Amino acid sequence: MPTCRHCSSTYSREQFIHGNGPNSQVCVRCGLEKGLITKDQATNMYDDSLRSSRLQAMARRYSVFMYIPLLWTLWIMVLSDVSPWGWYFLGLLVVLTLLAPVWFIYRGGQYSGDMARLTPAYERPKGH
Ligand SMILES: [Zn+2]
Known part of the structure; x- marks a missing residue:
């Protein structure tokens, strides 16, 4: 690049x-x-609507990494010493945390497609 x-x-x-x-x-x-x-x-x-669509696509892609620390913080503050629900939610959080990168990679193609759709056409000059 x-x-x-x-x-x-x-x-x-x-x-x-x-x-x-x-x-x-x-x-x-x-x-x-x-x-x-x-x-x-x-x-x-980009014009304004295109810009906000692109921002939305990006926010959808990366928001999972904001929610998981938030959920962990909530678990530590609220549920960690509630028995037995603390343990159930700990399991759920561990599964979610392990699945997040897999989901992130799995959705990568969809994200590239969305971004390509939201990019104005570009005519490539000769020699590039
Ligand atoms: Zn520059």
Whole structure:
């Protein structure tokens, strides 16, 4: 993956502007900020609805890693010394914690598909 000359960030090729000289190896955001392209040319600067859909897809993917520590904290604070429910929920939490990475990997393809669907079309210039 190429690196932007200005912000040193690494993005996929779709996030870079076309051209030689000052336009080479410049990401879309830096291209806009430095005035190398106009807003109309930056199809990858997503409109608001597209941006929120992408954020939702990402939140759905990563939220599981927020919920599991939360559930563990709740278990420690509330249920750890309630017998026998503490033990039942401990088992449930262990199973959930072990399943989370498996689920995360399993859903990876769906996530890539969603993101591809939510990415504007990009015509690849010759030579790339
Ligand atoms: Zn940049």
